[in-house]
Amino acid sequence: MVPLIAHDFPLVLVDADVDASNLELVIPAIKKNRHPFFGGKSAVIDQALCTHCGRCKAVCRFHAVKASGDVPVTYSIDPMKCEGCAVCVLQCSSNAIQLDPQQDGFWFESACIYGTFYHAHLFPGHSNSGKLVSAIISAARQTAHQDPQTIILVDGSPGIGCPVIAACNQSDLSVIVTEPTLSGIHDFERIVDTTLHFKIPTFMIINKADLDKKNASRILELSRNLGVQFLGSIPFDSQFNQAMLMAESITIYDPCSPSSLAVTEILHFLEQLIF
The missing domain is CATH 3.30.70.20 (Alpha-Beta Plaits)
Incomplete structure:
Protein backbone atom coordinates (compact mmCIF):
# COMPACT_ATOMS: atom_id res chain seq x y z
CA MET A 1 0.00 0.00 0.00
CA VAL A 2 2.94 2.34 0.59
CA PRO A 3 3.40 3.44 -3.05
CA LEU A 4 -0.34 4.13 -3.37
CA ILE A 5 -0.62 6.14 -0.16
CA ALA A 6 2.50 8.11 -1.05
CA HIS A 7 0.67 9.55 -4.07
CA ASP A 8 -1.63 11.50 -1.77
CA PHE A 9 0.19 12.03 1.52
CA PRO A 10 3.72 12.67 2.79
CA LEU A 11 4.88 9.57 4.64
CA VAL A 12 7.18 8.53 7.44
CA LEU A 13 7.81 4.78 7.46
CA VAL A 14 8.71 2.60 10.44
CA ASP A 15 9.78 -1.04 10.37
CA ALA A 16 8.90 -2.13 13.90
CA ASP A 17 10.13 -5.71 13.47
CA VAL A 18 13.47 -4.88 15.09
CA ASP A 19 14.40 -8.56 15.60
CA ALA A 20 14.27 -9.20 11.85
CA SER A 21 13.87 -5.91 10.00
CA ASN A 22 13.05 -6.67 6.36
CA LEU A 23 11.08 -3.76 4.89
CA GLU A 24 14.22 -2.78 2.99
CA LEU A 25 13.71 -5.85 0.79
CA VAL A 26 10.94 -4.03 -1.08
CA ILE A 27 11.69 -0.41 -0.17
CA PRO A 28 15.35 0.33 -0.90
CA ALA A 29 16.72 2.96 1.49
CA ILE A 30 19.93 4.88 2.04
CA LYS A 31 21.07 5.08 5.66
CA LYS A 32 21.61 8.71 6.70
CA ASN A 33 22.19 8.36 10.45
CA ARG A 34 23.04 5.44 12.72
CA HIS A 35 22.34 5.67 16.45
CA PRO A 36 23.49 3.22 19.14
CA PHE A 37 20.67 1.85 21.28
CA PHE A 38 21.23 1.29 24.99
CA GLY A 39 18.17 -0.45 26.36
CA GLY A 40 19.43 -2.33 29.38
CA LYS A 41 22.26 -2.58 31.86
CA SER A 42 24.80 -5.26 32.72
CA ALA A 43 26.70 -5.79 35.95
CA ASP A 104 21.58 -3.73 22.54
CA GLY A 105 21.62 -2.61 18.93
CA PHE A 106 21.37 0.29 16.49
CA TRP A 107 18.53 2.30 15.03
CA PHE A 108 18.69 4.03 11.68
CA GLU A 109 17.23 7.07 10.00
CA SER A 110 17.17 6.38 6.27
CA ALA A 111 15.87 8.02 3.13
CA CYS A 112 13.71 6.25 0.56
CA ILE A 113 11.63 7.39 -2.39
CA TYR A 114 8.55 7.62 -0.16
CA GLY A 115 10.04 9.72 2.62
CA THR A 116 11.98 9.19 5.84
CA PHE A 117 12.32 5.59 6.92
CA TYR A 118 13.13 4.44 10.46
CA HIS A 119 14.31 0.93 11.22
CA ALA A 120 16.58 -0.88 13.65
CA HIS A 121 18.79 -3.85 14.36
CA LEU A 122 18.60 -5.61 17.72
CA PHE A 123 21.72 -7.62 18.52
CA PRO A 124 21.13 -11.42 18.61
CA GLY A 125 20.27 -12.62 22.09
CA HIS A 126 19.56 -9.14 23.43
CA SER A 127 16.27 -8.01 24.94
CA ASN A 128 14.49 -4.64 25.15
CA SER A 129 12.92 -4.93 21.69
CA GLY A 130 9.93 -2.94 22.95
CA LYS A 131 12.15 -0.05 24.03
CA LEU A 132 13.88 -0.08 20.64
CA VAL A 133 10.53 0.07 18.81
CA SER A 134 9.49 2.97 21.05
CA ALA A 135 12.74 4.78 20.19
CA ILE A 136 12.23 4.62 16.42
CA ILE A 137 8.53 5.49 16.63
CA SER A 138 9.39 8.49 18.82
CA ALA A 139 11.90 9.63 16.19
CA ALA A 140 9.28 9.11 13.48
CA ARG A 141 6.78 11.29 15.35
CA GLN A 142 9.30 14.10 15.65
CA THR A 143 9.84 14.01 11.89
CA ALA A 144 6.12 13.78 11.13
CA HIS A 145 5.33 16.82 13.30
CA GLN A 146 7.10 19.01 10.75
CA ASP A 147 4.14 18.53 8.40
CA PRO A 148 0.64 18.03 9.88
CA GLN A 149 -0.43 16.14 6.73
CA THR A 150 2.17 13.43 7.27
CA ILE A 151 1.03 9.87 7.89
CA ILE A 152 3.21 7.49 9.92
CA LEU A 153 2.97 3.93 8.62
CA VAL A 154 4.28 1.29 11.02
CA ASP A 155 5.00 -2.23 9.79
CA GLY A 156 4.53 -4.24 12.97
CA SER A 157 6.13 -7.52 13.91
CA PRO A 158 4.27 -10.83 14.31
CA GLY A 159 2.84 -11.93 17.64
CA ILE A 160 1.63 -9.92 20.63
CA GLY A 161 4.89 -9.33 22.49
CA CYS A 162 6.71 -6.17 23.59
CA PRO A 163 7.52 -4.85 20.08
CA VAL A 164 3.87 -5.19 19.05
CA ILE A 165 2.61 -3.46 22.17
CA ALA A 166 5.15 -0.66 21.65
CA ALA A 167 4.01 -0.29 18.03
CA CYS A 168 0.38 -0.03 19.19
CA ASN A 169 1.17 2.87 21.50
CA GLN A 170 -0.71 6.01 20.38
CA SER A 171 -1.71 4.40 17.07
CA ASP A 172 -4.78 5.89 15.40
CA LEU A 173 -5.77 2.65 13.71
CA SER A 174 -4.55 -0.88 13.09
CA VAL A 175 -4.80 -2.94 9.91
CA ILE A 176 -4.33 -6.65 10.52
CA VAL A 177 -3.35 -8.87 7.60
CA THR A 178 -4.12 -12.53 8.22
CA GLU A 179 -4.29 -15.71 6.15
CA PRO A 180 -6.89 -18.51 6.03
CA THR A 181 -4.93 -21.10 8.02
CA LEU A 182 -5.43 -22.49 11.51
CA SER A 183 -2.40 -20.60 12.79
CA GLY A 184 -3.64 -17.48 10.99
CA ILE A 185 -7.00 -17.72 12.76
CA HIS A 186 -5.32 -18.22 16.14
CA ASP A 187 -2.92 -15.31 15.62
CA PHE A 188 -5.76 -13.10 14.37
CA GLU A 189 -7.72 -13.61 17.59
CA ARG A 190 -4.66 -12.82 19.72
CA ILE A 191 -3.72 -9.59 17.94
CA VAL A 192 -7.34 -8.39 17.89
CA ASP A 193 -7.47 -8.89 21.66
CA THR A 194 -4.36 -6.72 21.87
CA THR A 195 -5.53 -3.85 19.65
CA LEU A 196 -9.00 -3.77 21.18
CA HIS A 197 -7.45 -3.77 24.67
CA PHE A 198 -5.71 -0.52 23.71
CA LYS A 199 -8.95 0.78 22.15
CA ILE A 200 -7.42 1.07 18.67
CA PRO A 201 -9.88 1.03 15.75
CA THR A 202 -9.08 -2.24 14.03
CA PHE A 203 -9.47 -3.34 10.41
CA MET A 204 -8.73 -6.66 8.77
CA ILE A 205 -7.52 -8.00 5.41
CA ILE A 206 -7.41 -11.67 4.38
CA ASN A 207 -4.36 -12.49 2.26
CA LYS A 208 -4.52 -15.51 -0.10
CA ALA A 209 -8.18 -15.80 0.80
CA ASP A 210 -8.96 -18.06 -2.17
CA LEU A 211 -6.64 -20.86 -0.98
CA ASP A 212 -8.99 -21.95 1.82
CA LYS A 213 -12.45 -20.46 1.53
CA LYS A 214 -13.73 -22.34 4.58
CA ASN A 215 -11.13 -20.81 6.89
CA ALA A 216 -11.61 -17.44 5.20
CA SER A 217 -15.29 -17.64 6.13
CA ARG A 218 -14.34 -18.48 9.72
CA ILE A 219 -12.17 -15.38 9.88
CA LEU A 220 -14.97 -13.23 8.48
CA GLU A 221 -17.35 -14.55 11.12
CA LEU A 222 -14.78 -13.92 13.84
CA SER A 223 -14.24 -10.35 12.66
CA ARG A 224 -17.97 -9.66 12.76
CA ASN A 225 -18.26 -11.09 16.27
CA LEU A 226 -15.28 -9.07 17.47
CA GLY A 227 -16.40 -5.84 15.85
CA VAL A 228 -13.47 -5.69 13.41
CA GLN A 229 -14.12 -3.99 10.06
CA PHE A 230 -13.33 -6.25 7.09
CA LEU A 231 -11.58 -4.31 4.33
CA GLY A 232 -11.28 -6.99 1.66
CA SER A 233 -9.43 -10.04 0.40
CA ILE A 234 -6.22 -10.44 -1.59
CA PRO A 235 -6.07 -13.50 -3.87
CA PHE A 236 -3.07 -15.74 -4.28
CA ASP A 237 -0.97 -14.24 -7.06
CA SER A 238 2.21 -15.78 -8.51
CA GLN A 239 3.24 -12.32 -9.67
CA PHE A 240 3.72 -11.37 -6.03
CA ASN A 241 6.67 -13.78 -5.77
CA GLN A 242 8.20 -12.26 -8.88
CA ALA A 243 7.82 -8.79 -7.38
CA MET A 244 9.62 -9.96 -4.25
CA LEU A 245 12.46 -11.38 -6.32
CA MET A 246 12.77 -8.01 -8.05
CA ALA A 247 12.64 -6.23 -4.65
CA GLU A 248 9.61 -4.20 -5.68
CA SER A 249 6.13 -3.61 -4.37
CA ILE A 250 3.54 -5.62 -6.29
CA THR A 251 1.59 -2.43 -7.09
CA ILE A 252 4.66 -1.10 -8.90
CA TYR A 253 5.91 -4.34 -10.43
CA ASP A 254 2.55 -5.28 -11.95
CA PRO A 255 -0.25 -2.75 -11.29
CA CYS A 256 -2.77 -4.90 -13.18
CA SER A 257 -2.11 -8.16 -11.35
CA PRO A 258 -4.97 -9.61 -9.27
CA SER A 259 -3.25 -8.81 -5.97
CA SER A 260 -2.41 -5.25 -7.08
CA LEU A 261 -6.00 -4.57 -8.06
CA ALA A 262 -7.21 -6.01 -4.75
CA VAL A 263 -4.78 -3.88 -2.72
CA THR A 264 -5.82 -0.75 -4.64
CA GLU A 265 -9.50 -1.45 -4.03
CA ILE A 266 -8.86 -2.12 -0.32
CA LEU A 267 -6.98 1.15 0.06
CA HIS A 268 -9.77 3.13 -1.60
CA PHE A 269 -12.29 1.51 0.74
CA LEU A 270 -10.13 2.32 3.78
CA GLU A 271 -9.81 5.94 2.68
CA GLN A 272 -13.61 6.21 2.43
CA LEU A 273 -13.93 4.89 5.98
CA ILE A 274 -11.38 7.13 7.68
CA PHE A 275 -11.32 10.38 5.67
Missing part, protein backbone atom coordinates in the same frame (compact mmCIF):
# COMPACT_ATOMS: atom_id res chain seq x y z
CA VAL A 44 30.46 -5.24 36.03
CA ILE A 45 32.81 -6.26 38.86
CA ASP A 46 35.65 -3.96 39.86
CA GLN A 47 38.43 -6.43 40.59
CA ALA A 48 40.33 -3.85 42.66
CA LEU A 49 37.43 -3.68 45.14
CA CYS A 50 36.32 -7.32 45.01
CA THR A 51 36.97 -9.33 48.20
CA HIS A 52 36.32 -12.67 46.43
CA CYS A 53 33.59 -13.65 48.90
CA GLY A 54 31.42 -15.26 46.21
CA ARG A 55 28.21 -13.70 47.43
CA CYS A 56 27.40 -12.41 43.92
CA LYS A 57 27.60 -15.90 42.45
CA ALA A 58 25.44 -17.32 45.23
CA VAL A 59 22.57 -14.87 44.71
CA CYS A 60 22.54 -14.70 40.89
CA ARG A 61 19.57 -16.73 39.67
CA PHE A 62 20.60 -16.27 36.04
CA HIS A 63 24.01 -17.96 36.51
CA ALA A 64 25.69 -14.88 35.04
CA VAL A 65 28.58 -14.82 37.55
CA LYS A 66 31.61 -16.84 36.48
CA ALA A 67 34.29 -18.13 38.84
CA SER A 68 37.81 -18.81 37.64
CA GLY A 69 41.19 -19.53 39.15
CA ASP A 70 42.10 -21.18 42.44
CA VAL A 71 42.80 -19.01 45.45
CA PRO A 72 41.63 -16.32 45.43
CA VAL A 73 38.79 -17.14 43.06
CA THR A 74 38.18 -14.41 40.47
CA TYR A 75 34.57 -13.53 39.76
CA SER A 76 33.33 -11.92 36.56
CA ILE A 77 30.00 -11.29 34.82
CA ASP A 78 28.86 -12.93 31.58
CA PRO A 79 27.01 -10.03 29.85
CA MET A 80 25.00 -12.44 27.69
CA LYS A 81 23.45 -14.00 30.81
CA CYS A 82 23.16 -10.89 32.99
CA GLU A 83 19.62 -9.50 33.16
CA GLY A 84 20.60 -6.30 34.95
CA CYS A 85 18.40 -7.09 37.95
CA ALA A 86 20.93 -5.50 40.39
CA VAL A 87 20.64 -8.24 43.04
CA CYS A 88 24.42 -8.72 43.02
CA VAL A 89 24.91 -4.95 43.31
CA LEU A 90 22.72 -4.80 46.42
CA GLN A 91 24.32 -7.87 47.99
CA CYS A 92 27.95 -6.86 47.46
CA SER A 93 29.32 -5.65 50.81
CA SER A 94 32.40 -4.05 49.24
CA ASN A 95 30.49 -2.06 46.59
CA ALA A 96 32.58 -3.71 43.91
CA ILE A 97 29.72 -4.19 41.44
CA GLN A 98 27.94 -1.58 39.36
CA LEU A 99 25.47 -1.62 36.49
CA ASP A 100 26.79 -0.19 33.24
CA PRO A 101 24.64 0.69 30.20
CA GLN A 102 24.65 -2.11 27.65
CA GLN A 103 24.34 -1.52 23.94
Whole structure:
Protein backbone atom coordinates (compact mmCIF):
# COMPACT_ATOMS: atom_id res chain seq x y z
CA MET A 1 0.00 0.00 0.00
CA VAL A 2 2.94 2.34 0.59
CA PRO A 3 3.40 3.44 -3.05
CA LEU A 4 -0.34 4.13 -3.37
CA ILE A 5 -0.62 6.14 -0.16
CA ALA A 6 2.50 8.11 -1.05
CA HIS A 7 0.67 9.55 -4.07
CA ASP A 8 -1.63 11.50 -1.77
CA PHE A 9 0.19 12.03 1.52
CA PRO A 10 3.72 12.67 2.79
CA LEU A 11 4.88 9.57 4.64
CA VAL A 12 7.18 8.53 7.44
CA LEU A 13 7.81 4.78 7.46
CA VAL A 14 8.71 2.60 10.44
CA ASP A 15 9.78 -1.04 10.37
CA ALA A 16 8.90 -2.13 13.90
CA ASP A 17 10.13 -5.71 13.47
CA VAL A 18 13.47 -4.88 15.09
CA ASP A 19 14.40 -8.56 15.60
CA ALA A 20 14.27 -9.20 11.85
CA SER A 21 13.87 -5.91 10.00
CA ASN A 22 13.05 -6.67 6.36
CA LEU A 23 11.08 -3.76 4.89
CA GLU A 24 14.22 -2.78 2.99
CA LEU A 25 13.71 -5.85 0.79
CA VAL A 26 10.94 -4.03 -1.08
CA ILE A 27 11.69 -0.41 -0.17
CA PRO A 28 15.35 0.33 -0.90
CA ALA A 29 16.72 2.96 1.49
CA ILE A 30 19.93 4.88 2.04
CA LYS A 31 21.07 5.08 5.66
CA LYS A 32 21.61 8.71 6.70
CA ASN A 33 22.19 8.36 10.45
CA ARG A 34 23.04 5.44 12.72
CA HIS A 35 22.34 5.67 16.45
CA PRO A 36 23.49 3.22 19.14
CA PHE A 37 20.67 1.85 21.28
CA PHE A 38 21.23 1.29 24.99
CA GLY A 39 18.17 -0.45 26.36
CA GLY A 40 19.43 -2.33 29.38
CA LYS A 41 22.26 -2.58 31.86
CA SER A 42 24.80 -5.26 32.72
CA ALA A 43 26.70 -5.79 35.95
CA VAL A 44 30.46 -5.24 36.03
CA ILE A 45 32.81 -6.26 38.86
CA ASP A 46 35.65 -3.96 39.86
CA GLN A 47 38.43 -6.43 40.59
CA ALA A 48 40.33 -3.85 42.66
CA LEU A 49 37.43 -3.68 45.14
CA CYS A 50 36.32 -7.32 45.01
CA THR A 51 36.97 -9.33 48.20
CA HIS A 52 36.32 -12.67 46.43
CA CYS A 53 33.59 -13.65 48.90
CA GLY A 54 31.42 -15.26 46.21
CA ARG A 55 28.21 -13.70 47.43
CA CYS A 56 27.40 -12.41 43.92
CA LYS A 57 27.60 -15.90 42.45
CA ALA A 58 25.44 -17.32 45.23
CA VAL A 59 22.57 -14.87 44.71
CA CYS A 60 22.54 -14.70 40.89
CA ARG A 61 19.57 -16.73 39.67
CA PHE A 62 20.60 -16.27 36.04
CA HIS A 63 24.01 -17.96 36.51
CA ALA A 64 25.69 -14.88 35.04
CA VAL A 65 28.58 -14.82 37.55
CA LYS A 66 31.61 -16.84 36.48
CA ALA A 67 34.29 -18.13 38.84
CA SER A 68 37.81 -18.81 37.64
CA GLY A 69 41.19 -19.53 39.15
CA ASP A 70 42.10 -21.18 42.44
CA VAL A 71 42.80 -19.01 45.45
CA PRO A 72 41.63 -16.32 45.43
CA VAL A 73 38.79 -17.14 43.06
CA THR A 74 38.18 -14.41 40.47
CA TYR A 75 34.57 -13.53 39.76
CA SER A 76 33.33 -11.92 36.56
CA ILE A 77 30.00 -11.29 34.82
CA ASP A 78 28.86 -12.93 31.58
CA PRO A 79 27.01 -10.03 29.85
CA MET A 80 25.00 -12.44 27.69
CA LYS A 81 23.45 -14.00 30.81
CA CYS A 82 23.16 -10.89 32.99
CA GLU A 83 19.62 -9.50 33.16
CA GLY A 84 20.60 -6.30 34.95
CA CYS A 85 18.40 -7.09 37.95
CA ALA A 86 20.93 -5.50 40.39
CA VAL A 87 20.64 -8.24 43.04
CA CYS A 88 24.42 -8.72 43.02
CA VAL A 89 24.91 -4.95 43.31
CA LEU A 90 22.72 -4.80 46.42
CA GLN A 91 24.32 -7.87 47.99
CA CYS A 92 27.95 -6.86 47.46
CA SER A 93 29.32 -5.65 50.81
CA SER A 94 32.40 -4.05 49.24
CA ASN A 95 30.49 -2.06 46.59
CA ALA A 96 32.58 -3.71 43.91
CA ILE A 97 29.72 -4.19 41.44
CA GLN A 98 27.94 -1.58 39.36
CA LEU A 99 25.47 -1.62 36.49
CA ASP A 100 26.79 -0.19 33.24
CA PRO A 101 24.64 0.69 30.20
CA GLN A 102 24.65 -2.11 27.65
CA GLN A 103 24.34 -1.52 23.94
CA ASP A 104 21.58 -3.73 22.54
CA GLY A 105 21.62 -2.61 18.93
CA PHE A 106 21.37 0.29 16.49
CA TRP A 107 18.53 2.30 15.03
CA PHE A 108 18.69 4.03 11.68
CA GLU A 109 17.23 7.07 10.00
CA SER A 110 17.17 6.38 6.27
CA ALA A 111 15.87 8.02 3.13
CA CYS A 112 13.71 6.25 0.56
CA ILE A 113 11.63 7.39 -2.39
CA TYR A 114 8.55 7.62 -0.16
CA GLY A 115 10.04 9.72 2.62
CA THR A 116 11.98 9.19 5.84
CA PHE A 117 12.32 5.59 6.92
CA TYR A 118 13.13 4.44 10.46
CA HIS A 119 14.31 0.93 11.22
CA ALA A 120 16.58 -0.88 13.65
CA HIS A 121 18.79 -3.85 14.36
CA LEU A 122 18.60 -5.61 17.72
CA PHE A 123 21.72 -7.62 18.52
CA PRO A 124 21.13 -11.42 18.61
CA GLY A 125 20.27 -12.62 22.09
CA HIS A 126 19.56 -9.14 23.43
CA SER A 127 16.27 -8.01 24.94
CA ASN A 128 14.49 -4.64 25.15
CA SER A 129 12.92 -4.93 21.69
CA GLY A 130 9.93 -2.94 22.95
CA LYS A 131 12.15 -0.05 24.03
CA LEU A 132 13.88 -0.08 20.64
CA VAL A 133 10.53 0.07 18.81
CA SER A 134 9.49 2.97 21.05
CA ALA A 135 12.74 4.78 20.19
CA ILE A 136 12.23 4.62 16.42
CA ILE A 137 8.53 5.49 16.63
CA SER A 138 9.39 8.49 18.82
CA ALA A 139 11.90 9.63 16.19
CA ALA A 140 9.28 9.11 13.48
CA ARG A 141 6.78 11.29 15.35
CA GLN A 142 9.30 14.10 15.65
CA THR A 143 9.84 14.01 11.89
CA ALA A 144 6.12 13.78 11.13
CA HIS A 145 5.33 16.82 13.30
CA GLN A 146 7.10 19.01 10.75
CA ASP A 147 4.14 18.53 8.40
CA PRO A 148 0.64 18.03 9.88
CA GLN A 149 -0.43 16.14 6.73
CA THR A 150 2.17 13.43 7.27
CA ILE A 151 1.03 9.87 7.89
CA ILE A 152 3.21 7.49 9.92
CA LEU A 153 2.97 3.93 8.62
CA VAL A 154 4.28 1.29 11.02
CA ASP A 155 5.00 -2.23 9.79
CA GLY A 156 4.53 -4.24 12.97
CA SER A 157 6.13 -7.52 13.91
CA PRO A 158 4.27 -10.83 14.31
CA GLY A 159 2.84 -11.93 17.64
CA ILE A 160 1.63 -9.92 20.63
CA GLY A 161 4.89 -9.33 22.49
CA CYS A 162 6.71 -6.17 23.59
CA PRO A 163 7.52 -4.85 20.08
CA VAL A 164 3.87 -5.19 19.05
CA ILE A 165 2.61 -3.46 22.17
CA ALA A 166 5.15 -0.66 21.65
CA ALA A 167 4.01 -0.29 18.03
CA CYS A 168 0.38 -0.03 19.19
CA ASN A 169 1.17 2.87 21.50
CA GLN A 170 -0.71 6.01 20.38
CA SER A 171 -1.71 4.40 17.07
CA ASP A 172 -4.78 5.89 15.40
CA LEU A 173 -5.77 2.65 13.71
CA SER A 174 -4.55 -0.88 13.09
CA VAL A 175 -4.80 -2.94 9.91
CA ILE A 176 -4.33 -6.65 10.52
CA VAL A 177 -3.35 -8.87 7.60
CA THR A 178 -4.12 -12.53 8.22
CA GLU A 179 -4.29 -15.71 6.15
CA PRO A 180 -6.89 -18.51 6.03
CA THR A 181 -4.93 -21.10 8.02
CA LEU A 182 -5.43 -22.49 11.51
CA SER A 183 -2.40 -20.60 12.79
CA GLY A 184 -3.64 -17.48 10.99
CA ILE A 185 -7.00 -17.72 12.76
CA HIS A 186 -5.32 -18.22 16.14
CA ASP A 187 -2.92 -15.31 15.62
CA PHE A 188 -5.76 -13.10 14.37
CA GLU A 189 -7.72 -13.61 17.59
CA ARG A 190 -4.66 -12.82 19.72
CA ILE A 191 -3.72 -9.59 17.94
CA VAL A 192 -7.34 -8.39 17.89
CA ASP A 193 -7.47 -8.89 21.66
CA THR A 194 -4.36 -6.72 21.87
CA THR A 195 -5.53 -3.85 19.65
CA LEU A 196 -9.00 -3.77 21.18
CA HIS A 197 -7.45 -3.77 24.67
CA PHE A 198 -5.71 -0.52 23.71
CA LYS A 199 -8.95 0.78 22.15
CA ILE A 200 -7.42 1.07 18.67
CA PRO A 201 -9.88 1.03 15.75
CA THR A 202 -9.08 -2.24 14.03
CA PHE A 203 -9.47 -3.34 10.41
CA MET A 204 -8.73 -6.66 8.77
CA ILE A 205 -7.52 -8.00 5.41
CA ILE A 206 -7.41 -11.67 4.38
CA ASN A 207 -4.36 -12.49 2.26
CA LYS A 208 -4.52 -15.51 -0.10
CA ALA A 209 -8.18 -15.80 0.80
CA ASP A 210 -8.96 -18.06 -2.17
CA LEU A 211 -6.64 -20.86 -0.98
CA ASP A 212 -8.99 -21.95 1.82
CA LYS A 213 -12.45 -20.46 1.53
CA LYS A 214 -13.73 -22.34 4.58
CA ASN A 215 -11.13 -20.81 6.89
CA ALA A 216 -11.61 -17.44 5.20
CA SER A 217 -15.29 -17.64 6.13
CA ARG A 218 -14.34 -18.48 9.72
CA ILE A 219 -12.17 -15.38 9.88
CA LEU A 220 -14.97 -13.23 8.48
CA GLU A 221 -17.35 -14.55 11.12
CA LEU A 222 -14.78 -13.92 13.84
CA SER A 223 -14.24 -10.35 12.66
CA ARG A 224 -17.97 -9.66 12.76
CA ASN A 225 -18.26 -11.09 16.27
CA LEU A 226 -15.28 -9.07 17.47
CA GLY A 227 -16.40 -5.84 15.85
CA VAL A 228 -13.47 -5.69 13.41
CA GLN A 229 -14.12 -3.99 10.06
CA PHE A 230 -13.33 -6.25 7.09
CA LEU A 231 -11.58 -4.31 4.33
CA GLY A 232 -11.28 -6.99 1.66
CA SER A 233 -9.43 -10.04 0.40
CA ILE A 234 -6.22 -10.44 -1.59
CA PRO A 235 -6.07 -13.50 -3.87
CA PHE A 236 -3.07 -15.74 -4.28
CA ASP A 237 -0.97 -14.24 -7.06
CA SER A 238 2.21 -15.78 -8.51
CA GLN A 239 3.24 -12.32 -9.67
CA PHE A 240 3.72 -11.37 -6.03
CA ASN A 241 6.67 -13.78 -5.77
CA GLN A 242 8.20 -12.26 -8.88
CA ALA A 243 7.82 -8.79 -7.38
CA MET A 244 9.62 -9.96 -4.25
CA LEU A 245 12.46 -11.38 -6.32
CA MET A 246 12.77 -8.01 -8.05
CA ALA A 247 12.64 -6.23 -4.65
CA GLU A 248 9.61 -4.20 -5.68
CA SER A 249 6.13 -3.61 -4.37
CA ILE A 250 3.54 -5.62 -6.29
CA THR A 251 1.59 -2.43 -7.09
CA ILE A 252 4.66 -1.10 -8.90
CA TYR A 253 5.91 -4.34 -10.43
CA ASP A 254 2.55 -5.28 -11.95
CA PRO A 255 -0.25 -2.75 -11.29
CA CYS A 256 -2.77 -4.90 -13.18
CA SER A 257 -2.11 -8.16 -11.35
CA PRO A 258 -4.97 -9.61 -9.27
CA SER A 259 -3.25 -8.81 -5.97
CA SER A 260 -2.41 -5.25 -7.08
CA LEU A 261 -6.00 -4.57 -8.06
CA ALA A 262 -7.21 -6.01 -4.75
CA VAL A 263 -4.78 -3.88 -2.72
CA THR A 264 -5.82 -0.75 -4.64
CA GLU A 265 -9.50 -1.45 -4.03
CA ILE A 266 -8.86 -2.12 -0.32
CA LEU A 267 -6.98 1.15 0.06
CA HIS A 268 -9.77 3.13 -1.60
CA PHE A 269 -12.29 1.51 0.74
CA LEU A 270 -10.13 2.32 3.78
CA GLU A 271 -9.81 5.94 2.68
CA GLN A 272 -13.61 6.21 2.43
CA LEU A 273 -13.93 4.89 5.98
CA ILE A 274 -11.38 7.13 7.68
CA PHE A 275 -11.32 10.38 5.67
